[in-house]
Each structure stands twice: as structure tokens, then as C-alpha cells.
Amino acid sequence: MKNSLNELFYPRSIAVAGVSNSITGSLISRFYLQPLIDFGYSGEIYPVHPREKELLGLRVFPSITDIPGPVDYVVSAIPAHKVPQLMEECIAREVKLISFYTAGFSESGDDVGLKLEATLLEIARRGNIRILGPNCMGIYCPESRVSFDSTFPRENGKVAFISQSGGVALYVCREATSRGVSFSKVVSYGNASDINETELLQYLAQDDATKVIAAYIEGIKGGRKFLQALREASAVKPVIVLKGGSTEAGARGVMSHTASLAGTDIIWDAAFNQWGVVRVFSPEEMIDMMVAFSHPHTQGKRVAIIGFGGGASVQAADDCEKAGLSVPLVPQSVREKLGKLALVPGSIFKNPIDMVGNFANPEEFDQTIRIVSEWEDVDFLLTHLVFGVGGLGYEDLKLHVSMLQQMIDVAKTINKQVIFALDSTSSPVWQKESYYARQKCIAAGFPVYSSIRHAAQAIGRIQSLSKSYGSSGDVRA
Amino acid sequence: MKNSLNELFYPRSIAVAGVSNSITGSLISRFYLQPLIDFGYSGEIYPVHPREKELLGLRVFPSITDIPGPVDYVVSAIPAHKVPQLMEECIAREVKLISFYTAGFSESGDDVGLKLEATLLEIARRGNIRILGPNCMGIYCPESRVSFDSTFPRENGKVAFISQSGGVALYVCREATSRGVSFSKVVSYGNASDINETELLQYLAQDDATKVIAAYIEGIKGGRKFLQALREASAVKPVIVLKGGSTEAGARGVMSHTASLAGTDIIWDAAFNQWGVVRVFSPEEMIDMMVAFSHPHTQGKRVAIIGFGGGASVQAADDCEKAGLSVPLVPQSVREKLGKLALVPGSIFKNPIDMVGNFANPEEFDQTIRIVSEWEDVDFLLTHLVFGVGGLGYEDLKLHVSMLQQMIDVAKTINKQVIFALDSTSSPVWQKESYYARQKCIAAGFPVYSSIRHAAQAIGRIQSLSKSYGSSGDVRA
Helix, strand or coil: CHHHHHHHHCCCEEEEECCCCCHHHHHHHHHHHHHHHHHCCCCEEEEECCCCCEECCEECECCHHHCCCCCCEEEECCCHHHHHHHHHHHHHCCCCEEEECCCCCHHHCCHHHHHHHHHHHHHHHHHCCEEECCCCCEEEEHHHCECCCCCCCCCCCCEEEEECCHHHHHHHHHHHHCCCCCEEEEEECCCCCCCCHHHHHHHHHHCCCCCEEEEEECCCCCHHHHHHHHHHHHHHCCEEEEECCCCHHHHHHHHHHHCCCCCCHHHHHHHHHHHCCEEECCHHHHHHHHHHHCCCCCCCCEEEEEECCHHHHHHHHHHHHHCCCECCCCCHHHHHHHHCCCCCCCCEECCCEECHHHCCCHHHHHHHHHHHHCCCCCCEEEEEEEECCCCCCHHHHHHHHHHHHHHHHHHHHCCCEEEEEEEECCCHHHHHHHHHHHHHHHHCCCCEECCHHHHHHHHHHHHHCCCCCCCCCCCCC | CHHHHHHHHCCCEEEEECCCCCHHHHHHHHHHHHHHHHHCCCCEEEEECCCCCEECCEECECCHHHCCCCCCEEEECCCHHHHHHHHHHHHHCCCCEEEECCCCCHHHCCHHHHHHHHHHHHHHHHHCCEEECCCCCEEEEHHHCECCCCCCCCCCCCEEEEECCHHHHHHHHHHHHHCCCCEEEEEECCCCCCCCHHHHHHHHHHCCCCCEEEEEECCCCCHHHHHHHHHHHHHHCCEEEEECCCCHHHHHHHHHHHCCCCCCHHHHHHHHHHHCCEEECCHHHHHHHHHHHCCCCCCCCEEEEEECCHHHHHHHHHHHHHCCCECCCCCHHHHHHHHCCCCCCCCEECCCEECHHHCCCHHHHHHHHHHHHCCCCCCEEEEEEEECCCCCCHHHHHHHHHHHHHHHHHHHHCCCEEEEEEEECCCHHHHHHHHHHHHHHHHCCCCEECCHHHHHHHHHHHHHCCCCCCCCCCCCC
């Protein structure tokens, strides 16, 4: 069984069936053929179509049986009713795995679809072929240069993500990537007719490249085995789970989307709590936890909050304490050192520390961060900056960008961990600059969140976990 | 007392003290003088500075006493220690109100600042002058063309916002504006040494132009009177409150920021619940409630969810039910009508309704929305679209923009309320397009939220309020 999944992530050759130059064909070539080429997949790529001759510079084969070499893995985008014939050809060529992009199986809820999925499984068992999906995007594994999306990063990471929804897989991978997360293996597994969440979890728990597992799961097949796998996985690495279909209407959506039984939410919750599974309630929260687990954990809960704006500082302090962090009062000795700086009226330096008066004064700002970082009773620094509050001219924009650069430069030189909360008003100009500013933080190796609240919740969550995975919790390379 | 505040919002003339051509001067002219000019304030504007002669095309007067005509309202940006002399001049010229932009008073926590604020109050009482602040931004009242920011919209609205923090006032006004909210009166009131939250609440409760009141409050002065004012205000219009300093560290921040006592959170909560005050926990949540109250309330809790993506649909349904909305199953009769459309495999139409298969098929999409809108057992439609999931080329971008336009066009013609949830990945290109798409929804008169979750929570919140303000709850003009 384990071998089959190895060939899913590391196939020696891939055939893509159902690609063509027509509109539908271009859609699927975009979603599967193009990424393999763009990623520089090193094995053979065989496009398959009854009438096409050439596609994206590759020779197209009329059928699987016409392919000259061995085929490990077939990606199918042909209409559902033509699938049985394709599978017979795969048996003849000793294909190991097929993933089905196509919908129109059990998730449709009609007799035709249900019967077709049953047939497909029957053929697969007879021919010793494993099936991913149907109704899924497939695999992204940067190590083997297999991907279902051309925009995903090429570098190997430590986070594995299994998603029953292809759209959620795309959204989470793109957004997590823009937050500095990189992936070991991503699987969009759809209806889970054969390869399901349990087997994927078992595989990833033992996968050395994977240090964190995240899962978007709509329904489970075989509850007991799954819970066992979840327990075993979360004993060895952090497991983050977003459960779709936790309400009646959500469960109805699940049945229509991936033909799965959503199960009772209360049972999920009990199991998650017992085993230290990190349950999240939105893709955004999942990405925050991926970011948190992708960096060394803070060595404690005591935070110094440094940022700009009195109201923002008050809310930052509230958000941190509500998330279970501790915001200690700056002691007299540290305050005396800060008092020697030329702080303007309006500066607050008791923790939260508000530097708004020194926004255009990098020297004072630098000194403040340095003095605070030497304060022994805090474990880490949380800095915040919102783009687009205050003046809105080009000079103001430049000032924000240079302040952020200043924050990064100082953060690199001090001996305490620094975490960034970088937000922006929705104005496109400021959004764009804050996006690039975020990328600068990431390039410098710092975790970045979209607000103090998000940062505090993610860090507080890790601090609240009873078990620790490794001494520093660093899951980076 | 009421007259004083009328002159705060509708002054016949304004003097701005402390403006100059120096760097500090340019800051304050940007924050106060420039907006008055940009807004076309119709009264006299008198810049005041001991040495300057002309500023932004206006004659500068050496002191308040040198101004030729009557002065209702003085905005002061002079250093704290020079304030007593300014106030004596104001008494001599029978000024009604002064607002102090400057910090360095009681919020500093030192004896000098405390004493200065006490002196200032003593002089104000003796001279019958009302004080706003110190440590505040002042007034934005589009009706009288008074503003502390040039970018705020010129049009009158129905939402009043009082904020103890200037930064929060700027952030909320800008973001709420980009969400289609417009304001009757906004007050940044800082340390609240004289005019405080209680008096502002009393004024706004009786202000005919104001249909919704929102408040960011850090601390209260005179708890009993305030609670009485809160009770009376929330009896006649919706009151949304964000309370800063609900934790120990937050309360410490409050003391340093605006010299206020944050009070016990549990008392606030009890009072809020009893009187139907809408308590929110972040500026974002406050803006969502402003949006919700700025449109007719939905006539019930039953929602049809229409959007793109199976996983997104499942989560949309979960989010709606968790927020207290009801997501009824599409009945057989409606499903039969939908079944006649050329829906592609993968479409879900039991509610949530997933149209991802018909993304590039506007005709089918149109028909789906029309058929669902005629279904009697739902009260409103919630549509969702995320920019930047799927293909990322220019053609894809154009497709998203035209789909959104299509959604708006259909929404205009059906007889059920439609609410939009419009999200984007963080990529600047898509962020920008989704920002403009959002503006299109707003221009067409629809409420827009950044996600189904935010929309559902805001709508669910209004539905859960025991009282209703007017039959439709429409607080628009």
C-alpha cells in the first residue's frame, strides 16, 4: 500500500488523458499538462487524445496502449462515461495509479454517477490500480516536480496539505505561499473513492520530508481507522484540521460536493481535543497556523508589543491577552532607559509600546526596539504597522516602506524573536506596497500575519498545545 | 449644552492655531487646515501663527485677538505649555469651542501634563468655553464641510462615529467609506477632558441626521450617566460599541493613551446585552455592522447561497448556519426547474448552490439566480466570488470582472435582496481588480462583505437583535 502512494508522489512517467486544443482541452492542459512542463517534471509526459497529434510541443498518443514506455501514473480529464474503457487500457499497460479530475460520479447523487464510481472501483481492484479522486485536482510535490498549478513555488517545504476540495487546495497553497509557507506534498483527493484521508494521513505521518500536516476534510470513510490514523499522526507531528460540513447545510453541501458523510461535529471536536489536533475554522486560520508552525515557536507567552498608534496599541494588548499571551508591564529600569530617548508627547512605553510620535525618527525607533529586546522578562517582540492610516501621499508611502525596512533591519540584529503584524487599508496603492513589504519580511525570515489579532491567536494556540514537537519547534529545513 | 455641540459641528468660522510652513506645521496643516480648504468649508478660516504671513493662500494672523471677525471654533496644534495663553485670548474673543490636536496632557501620566489639563479646564469653565480633547483629531461633518482629513467623502450619510482614538477614526472612516458607508458626524475626542462620550451620545441620539451610532471607547468618565445615555440612545437607534482596554494590558494602554479608566469588562458586557447594544471586538467587525445597518435589513433568516467552488460552498453553508441564519434545502419543484438548465457535472444545487461549472456560462448562471429568487421559502440571496483562485492570466481576470458585472446586473432585476461576499487572494493584481469590483457593487447599491463569514455574522447579528428600528431597518437617505 505504501508503495502505491510513493508512486503517486514520485511517478517515473505521467500520461494525461483528455487533453486537446479545444476550449475544454485548454482548460485541462492549463490545469495539468502545462504545470508539468512549467515545473520541468523529469519523467516522460504522455498527452493522450484520440484525434490530436501535438500539444504544447509534446507528441499526443491516441490511447494509453499506444504509449511506448511504462506508465506509472495517469491523470484523466475525459468525460465520466468514457472512464471504464480508459481503465481497461491502464490495466493492459500496468499503470499503478489514476487520478480523475472529472466530476460526474457519486457526488452527483444520481444513479448513473453512483454506478459509474462503483464500476470504476471494481475495475481498479481487479487490475490492481489505485485511484485518486474522482473529482480532484491531484498532486503537487515540488521534490518530484509534479504540480497541478504552474504558479506554485518550486522549492521543497515541510508542510503537507491534503484537501478534499480542489478550490480550497488552490486557495490555501497560493495564500500560504505568499505568507512564506512552503510545501512537501499537497493532495487534492476529491471523492476519496479509493485513496482517502486515512491512508494519506498514515503516509504523511511517516514521511520524513513532512514536518507539519494540514487537512481540509469534508467527510470520512471508515471513522474508526481514520481516528486511529489521526491519533498516530498527531503524536509525531502537528496536525491542523479544517472540517467542512459541521452544520446541517454544510453537511448537505458535502454530500453534493464529494459524496461524503460529514459526521457528527461533537465527535470530531472531542477527538481533536483529546489528541491535541489543531482544529481551525477557516482557510485563513489554517494558513496562520501553517505560518506559526513554519517558524521556531516562541519560548514563552510573554510579549512586548511595539507599534504605531494609541488605539491600535490598546487593541493589540487586548488581542494578545485574549489569545492567552502575557503582556507584562515595562519595569522602571527599562522605562528609565527609554526615558532618555527624545520621545515626543503621545509616546506610550509601558507595554503596549506606541512609537507613533517617532514614526519619522528611525534613530529613536531603533533604540527603543534595542532597549526593549534587552528586557529579560519578555520572550518575544510583536511589532505592528498598518499601511494607509495617516497621510496618503507618495512621501507617506515611501516613509512607510522605509520604516518597515528599518523594523526588519533592527529585528535581524537583536537577540529576541520578532514577529510582524502588517496590515493595510484596502486602497489598491497601499495594498500593493504592503504586499511587497510583507515579502521583504518573509525574505528576511520573519513570520508575518495580517494583524496582531491573527498573530496572537496563532502563537497563543501553539503555546496552549500540551505537547511540543522537538525542542525549538522549528520545522524549517 | 446642546448649543455648544451644535457649534462644534456647524461653526460659523474656524481658527487653526499652530500652523506654519515648517515640517511640524506642514503636518498639522495637512491634518487640519488643508482639509477645510479641500472640503470647501464655507465659513471664514483663520490660520494663526506668531511669525508666518501666509499659508496655503490664506492670510495668517499673529494671534486669536488679531482676527477681525467672530471666531466660533479654534483648532489648536500649539505645544501643550503654550495652551493657557491661547485660551485667555479665546476668552477675550468669546470663542465657543477649542479642540486640541496636541498630546502632552493627562495621558502622559506625569505631573506637568496632569496639571496642564487641569489648568486648561479651569480656564475653560471660567471663560465659558467648551473643550474637545486634548489629544484628538477633531471633527468630520460633511454637511458643514468640516473635516480633519481631505480624503473623506463629501456626501452626507447616516452613520455617526465617535472615537477616542484618532488613528481608529481615520482607519474606520477610510475603510467604511470604501465599503459604501457614509457618515453624518465623526468625532475624534481623545482625553475627553470636557466633552465626553456621554454628551456626544446624548447629542447623537437626538440628531435627526444620524440613524446609526458607532463608538470606539477606551474609558468612561462618570459611569452612571454614561450607561443612562447608552440606554437612551440604543432605545431609539442602533448603537455599535468597540470597547478598547477590556484586558489588563489593554487597560494599561488606555491609561497611557487617553488617561481613561477602562472599567470592568463584565459590567460593560452586562449593560450591552441588556440594552441591545451591538458590541464588536475589532474595527473590521464594526465596519461590517456599519455596512449591515446602512442597508435595508433582510426580512428573515432564510438564505440561498450561490457562488463558485464546492469547498467554498460547504464553508459558506457552515458559516451561515453558525451565524444563526437558516439555509433551507432547495425543494423538488425548484430543483426540477434548475435541472432543465444545461448544468455541467460538478454543479451543486441543493443550497448551498455551486455554479463553478458554469463560470464561463453567463446564460445558465442568470437563469439559476432567477429561478432561485422565485423560490418562496428564502428571504434573501448571498452570492460569493473569490478573485484569484483558478487560472491567473489576463483572460481569467477579465472573466472574473465580467462575471461580477453579470451578478450585479441580475441582482438588480430580481425581487429578492442580494448581498455580495467578494474576496481575493492577496496578489496585488487581483486585489486591485476585486477592489474595483467591490466599488461596482456599492455603486449599484448592494452591501458587500469581504467573505461569506463576515456577511453572515453581520446579518445574523441584526436578525438576533430583539428590537427593530423602523419597519425595513433602512437607514439610508
